[in-house]
Amino acid sequence: MRRLPVLLGLALFAVFAGLPYVTTTYRVAFLLAVFIAAILAQSYDWVGGHMGYLNLGHASFFGIGAYTSGILLKAGWPIGLAFTAGVLLAVAFALLISYPFFRLRGAYFALATFGLVALLELLASNLSWLTGGSEGLTIATGYQLYGAYYAALILLALVVTATAWLARSRLGLALVSIREDEEVAGAFGVNAYAVKCLALMASAAVAGLAGGLYCWYLTYIIPATVFGLDVAIGPIVMAMLGGSGTVVGPLLGAFVVDVVREVLRLKTQYLALTVYGAILVLVGLFLPGGLAEPHRWRRLAVRLRRRAT
Amino acid sequence: MQTFVQLLIGGILQGGIYALGAFGLSIIFGVLRVLNVAHGDYLMLGGMLTYWLYTTWTLPPWIALLVVFPVFFAGGFLVERLLIRPIAGMPHHEFLVASILITLGLSLAIEDVTAFALVQPVKGIDYFLPPLRVGTIVVSSLRLLFLAIIVALTIGIHLFLRRSFWGKALRAVMEDREGAMLAGIDIGTASAVAFALGTALTATAGVFFVTLIPVDPHIGIPLTLKYLAIIVLGGVGSLPGALAGSVVLGLAESLVSFYVGAQWSLTVAFLVLIAILLLRPRGLLG
Numbered sequence: 003m004r005r006l007p008v009l010l011g012l013a014l015f016a017v018f019a020g021l022p023y024v025t026t027t028y029r030v031a032f033l034l035a036v037f038i039a040a041i042l043a044q045s046y047d048w049v050g051g052h053m054g055y056l057n058l059g060h061a062s063f064f065g066i067g068a069y070t071s072g073i074l075l076k077a078g079w080p081i082g083l084a085f086t087a088g089v090l091l092a093v094a095f096a097l098l099i100s101y102p103f104f105r106l107r108g109a110y111f112a113l114a115t116f117g118l119v120a121l122l123e124l125l126a127s128n129l130s131w132l133t134g135g136s137e138g139l140t141i142a143t144g145y146q147l148y149g150a151y152y153a154a155l156i157l158l159a160l161v162v163t164a165t166a167w168l169a170r171s172r173l174g175l176a177l178v179s180i181r182e183d184e185e186v187a188g189a190f191g192v193n194a195y196a197v198k199c200l201a202l203m204a205s206a207a208v209a210g211l212a213g214g215l216y217c218w219y220l221t222y223i224i225p226a227t228v229f230g231l232d233v234a235i236g237p238i239v240m241a242m243l244g245g246s247g248t249v250v251g252p253l254l255g256a257f258v259v260d261v262v263r264e265v266l267r268l269k270t271q272y273l274a275l276t277v278y279g280a281i282l283v284l285v286g287l288f289l290p291g292g293l294a295e296p297h298r299w300r301r302l303a304v305r306l307r308r309r310a311t
Numbered sequence: 312m313q314t315f316v317q318l319l320i321g322g323i324l325q326g327g328i329y330a331l332g333a334f335g336l337s338i339i340f341g342v343l344r345v346l347n348v349a350h351g352d353y354l355m356l357g358g359m360l361t362y363w364l365y366t367t368w369t370l371p372p373w374i375a376l377l378v379v380f381p382v383f384f385a386g387g388f389l390v391e392r393l394l395i396r397p398i399a400g401m402p403h404h405e406f407l408v409a410s411i412l413i414t415l416g417l418s419l420a421i422e423d424v425t426a427f428a429l430v431q432p433v434k435g436i437d438y439f440l441p442p443l444r445v446g447t448i449v450v451s452s453l454r455l456l457f458l459a460i461i462v463a464l465t466i467g468i469h470l471f472l473r474r475s476f477w478g479k480a481l482r483a484v485m486e487d488r489e490g491a492m493l494a495g496i497d498i499g500t501a502s503a504v505a506f507a508l509g510t511a512l513t514a515t516a517g518v519f520f521v522t523l524i525p526v527d528p529h530i531g532i533p534l535t536l537k538y539l540a541i542i543v544l545g546g547v548g549s550l551p552g553a554l555a556g557s558v559v560l561g562l563a564e565s566l567v568s569f570y571v572g573a574q575w576s577l578t579v580a581f582l583v584l585i586a587i588l589l590l591r592p593r594g595l596l597g
Contacts, residue, residue, distance in 0.1 A: 054404050056411070102589040109346050109407055113539055114588040120536055121581035128574050181404065231532060235415060242408060275423035282416025286409040287397055 007249075011162065018155055022148055030151055034219065036260045037154040038212055039240060043252035044161045045208035046237035048201050051246030052174065054181025055104075055198070059115030060237055062122050063092040063206040065228035067213030069126060069133055072223055075141045085214040092210025093203050100199040107184075116234075123229035138224035141217070150219035157215070161208055165249045177201060178247070182307065243285050245292025254293055313447055318565045324454040326561025327461045328523070331516035332534070333541040334468065334553040335509035341485035341547045342505035345395060345410045349418035351534030353510050357383060357517025358526035359425060372522050376460075379518055380511050387510025390417070391503045399502070418531055425528040457519045464515070469550055477504050485547070533577065540584035559583075 022030050046060040071088035075081070099118070106114055127136045134140070168174040176197045179187035188194050217223050227233070236259070237252070244255025262281065266274040336350045360382065361375040370378075394417065398409045444450075472478035477500075483491040484501045492498055520526060541560050545552025560580060568576035 050408075056404070056407055058411070106588060108403065109340075109344065110543075110588060112346060112407065112411065113543065114585055117536060117540070117581045117584040117588075120533075121578060121585065124575075124578045124581070128578070238408070239412060242412060246408070272427055273423055276420045276427075279416040279418070279420030279423065282412045282419070283394065284416075286412035286416065287394070 007166070011159075015155070015159055019152070022151060027147060031147060032260070032264060034147070034151045034154055036257055037151075037158045038216055039236060039260055040253045040256035041154065041158050041161055041212045042209060042233075043237040043240035043244075043256045044158075044165055045205040045212075047241040047246055047252045048165070048168070048177070048205045049198075050238060051241050051248075051251075052168065052177040052181065053198065053201050056108075056112040056238075057115050057202075057205075058112050058234055058238070059119040060205065060209055061229050061234035062115075062119045063096060063209035064213040064216070064233060065119075065122055065126065065225075066092045066095055067210030068217040068223050068228040069139065069213075070210075071214030072139045072141055072217040073132065075143055075218065076139065081143075081218065085211060085218075088214040089207050089210045092206045092213070096203045096206035097199065100202050104195060104198050104202075119229055119234045123225045126225035126229060133225070136224060138222055139217075140222050143218060143221060145221060146219050150215055153215055154212075157208070157211060162249065162253065164204075169249055173197065173200075181247075239282060239285065242292060243289065248292070251292050258293070314569070316448055318569050319562065320448070320450055322562035322565030323558055324451070324458055324561070325565060326558035327454075327458040328516060328519050329537065329541060329557035329561060330554045331461060331464065331519075332513040333538045333545070333557050334465075334550055335512035335516075336535075336538045337509075337542040337545070337547055337549070337553050338481065338485075338505045338512075339509035340542060342481055343391075343395060343399075343502050344406075345414065345506075346407065346539075347509075348411060348414040348532065348535055349421060350414075350509075350513060350531075350538055351536075352418050352421045352531035353383060353387075353513040354517040354520060354534055355425065355526055355528060355531050356421065357514030358521030359429075359517075360514070361518045361521050362526070372518050375518050376515060379514050383514035384507045384511040386514075387507035388503055390510065391506035395502070395506065396499070399499075418535075422528045422531055429528070454523065457523075461519070464512075465550065465554060468512070472550065477501070481505050481508075536584070537580045540580040540587075543584055543587050 018033065021033065042060065042064060046057060049055050049057045050060070067088035069088075070091045071084045074084035074087055079087070103111065103114055103118075126133045129135070130137075168177070176187065176192045179190070179192055180194055180197060184194055213228060216228070220227075240255035240259050241252040242255065243258060244253065245251025263274075263278060266277055270277070332350065332354050335353075336347060339345060339347050339350070357379050360379055361372055364370040364375045364378060365372070394413050395410065398406055398413070401409060470478075472482055480491065480496045480501050481504065483494065483496055484498060484505075488498070491501070517526070537560065541556035542553060543556075544559060545554070545556030560583065563579045563583065564576040567579050
């Protein structure tokens, strides 16, 4: 039970590491997009799924990472420093918003984060002396498909490992207890604010790094591709579809959503968004638990609730 | 000074246009606790229907009002029955996520189908009345007339909420869900009425919108965000609050776009939204 998932994960990692040698660049680029989506979905899910704070503004960390790294790369900074700066700024932003935003609950938290990412998108379009505005930011490092592919694969592996560890750790338990009942969690000695802040900062760090990677790979970003509604909502859809609050769920969701969207893009000229919208509606109606049924979490929740009463 | 007065009047008139949709969203959020992302799209569709009536049968916007309201009342009722009712029993967090996914999916589908069905993407009606001049200040008499109609409609809704059984029921559910159930109010019907009414009011705002400003299929989500900012500003479920919030947002947008730059006018809504949420986590009057 414990060894099987680890072996399976290692085997998958080896397969994906070997794939670029045998397949076309189109497929490598597609897999890279799936990896970045999966990284975002998994890091979103720490806050949104495990902890139960619906963060509609996860894209703000991705965008801050992308723009910071992009601007610094353009200024001639080495890659490592530019990425580090992007991560640091995303984490600093998470720390900055954590105090005021975590006073909000439920729909109000979702609303504020929704407004936040829209505000950042507008700022990125309007501060054109810094970001290049709506014409976008172009960097001259060259198209880095294979480098970005391996970097994303390694980052994804790290994120999955972290999530698997989280699922067994005290911190993971604290997250779930906050989701189930924050007051009770506090009464049982969970420092709710510290845990929430830590989770948000960790998810911001991962999203910021993914943003830097994305900018470095594409060498061109505009506000809509890093802060847009699609980037903001995509990770939530993926996590929900696959199974929020699980290790496999967001990965499965990212893969399914990206494959469906790619097929739609290639096969239908019109109304691709309509089909995508219909899928969102169906997921919301029929699959709130996701494809990967989170049995373990349910049992955990029951146990917690029993302990609470 | 003269410019300033002109900007104030423009802002108040713009706020009047926001008020109907904001109140629609306020009722829906207050009764159903649904964060309705598709809300701005009802306005867009209402505008499109008005435009279609105008071009095919040359029906003026006044008549369109009488068509749009019942059509979207029925439409809202159907959306509630088919898409919101099935998830109503979910636990709190799942309900929140599911409702956002469903209304977002609906919004994407509505905008995509509308863009697909249109020959020209942008629609506007040329309807002109001579402007009103008071001294050196010019007021659009069309906007003034709309404001009068909107005020009349607002009084109508106010009376509905105060006097009629279902109006009182809606207010009771907003105030205390369990208490309303204990008092024998059917939450299911109240939800359907609230959703239908909210949808119809917003689509009605589209009638005014399309007569003043061109409407294109993708105005929905920015509008939804503005509406959310307004109801958070004015307090969920409060009719005077929605009206006041709309006027404040209209004024702020009008002043900012003149003194700071038109591209910044949308940031006002988001700044207001975030600032109010942070200062008063449950809304100004919540």
